[in-house]
Amino acid sequence: MRASLIQIAVNEDETVEARRLRAAALVREQAGADLVVLPELWTTGAFAFEAFDAAAEPLRGPTYEAMAEAAGDAGVWLHAGSVPERGTDGRLYNTSLVLSPSGDLAASYRKIHRFGFDKGEAVLMGAGREPVTVRVPDTTTLGVATCYDLRFPELFRSLVDAGAEVLVVPAGWPERRRSHWTLLARARAVENQAFVLACGTAGTHAGVPQAGHSIVVDPWGEVLAEAGAGEEVLTVDLDTAKVARTREQFPALKDRVLGLEPPRQQREG
Numbered sequence: 001m002r003a004s005l006i007q008i009a010v011n012e013d014e015t016v017e018a019r020r021l022r023a024a025a026l027v028r029e030q031a032g033a034d035l036v037v038l039p040e041l042w043t044t045g046a047f048a049f050e051a052f053d054a055a056a057e058p059l060r061g062p063t064y065e066a067m068a069e070a071a072g073d074a075g076v077w078l079h080a081g082s083v084p085e086r087g088t089d090g091r092l093y094n095t096s097l098v099l100s101p102s103g104d105l106a107a108s109y110r111k112i113h114r115f116g117f118d119k120g121e122a123v124l125m126g127a128g129r130e131p132v133t134v135r136v137p138d139t140t141t142l143g144v145a146t147c148y149d150l151r152f153p154e155l156f157r158s159l160v161d162a163g164a165e166v167l168v169v170p171a172g173w174p175e176r177r178r179s180h181w182t183l184l185a186r187a188r189a190v191e192n193q194a195f196v197l198a199c200g201t202a203g204t205h206a207g208v209p210q211a212g213h214s215i216v217v218d219p220w221g222e223v224l225a226e227a228g229a230g231e232e233v234l235t236v237d238l239d240t241a242k243v244a245r246t247r248e249q250f251p252a253l254k255d256r257v258l259g260l261e262p263p264r265q266q267r268e269g
């Protein structure tokens with residue numbers, strides 16, 4: 001499977017509409033890839049909280065339309081990153097879109113773990129409740145997660161339990177915590193014996209410099225490719241059969257012990 005991660009720059013001197021056109025052109029340039037990935041909330045920037053409301057769109061809104069056309073022209077599966085979705089309940093959600101080469105909406109995923117503690121996304125957006133996998137015919141099963149989700153291993157385990165072999169993580173991760181990004185991407189790959197494709201943004205928006213450094217990790221935890229800090233397309237050929245080989249040769253996933261008792265508190269002294 002050839003995967004291309006588009007680490008697009010999100011800067012405030014570019015309008016949402018201009019960036020959408022640029023992203024569509026970048027997707028078209030990836031013809032020949034099997035899977036193309038864009039980052040989290042790349043229309044506004046993940047930290048541009050004040051922009052979410054004005055840029056919010058329905059699931060099949062302008063970003064879906066533009067990306068469906070681009071995926072169709074390129075003949076690729078497209079994880080179009082996430083958009084600020086205005087749900088039919090009127091709430092905002094951080095929603096990822098996965099499109100087939102014919103432009104159909106193959107899957108959507110509302111980010112489960114919202115970032116910001118008691119500020120920003122955590123208060124402005126609703127939380128998703130459902131982990132999502134999507135089958136890419138003739139190749140593999142993708143498990144999807146978004147940015148801050150990377151810190152919650154139980155979500156990834158549920159994706160693996162549902163058959164995921166390639167974990168796709170669009171993000172808008174800040175430079176300030178870049179060491180966590182790399183470490184967590186590798187940890188999720190090793191513990192789940194799966195590929196991790198983690199696609200971040202470049203540039204600076206809302207005063208938050210972005211880490212870039214999109215990364216592709218194999219099921220053994222080896223880094224197959226890593227981007228720099230600027231706008232870049234990272235293209236990697238994945239030997240997807242390596243997932244089954246790794247799980248067979250080092251069957252740690254089979255040694256899981258489920259349904260543990262609650263921790264017993266030892267009496268001190």
Ligand SMILES: NC(=O)CCC(=O)C(=O)O
Nearest residue numbers: 046115147148172174177
């Ligand atoms: N957009 C995000 O989810 C940011 C996550 C983040 O900055 C962190 O986990 O650290």
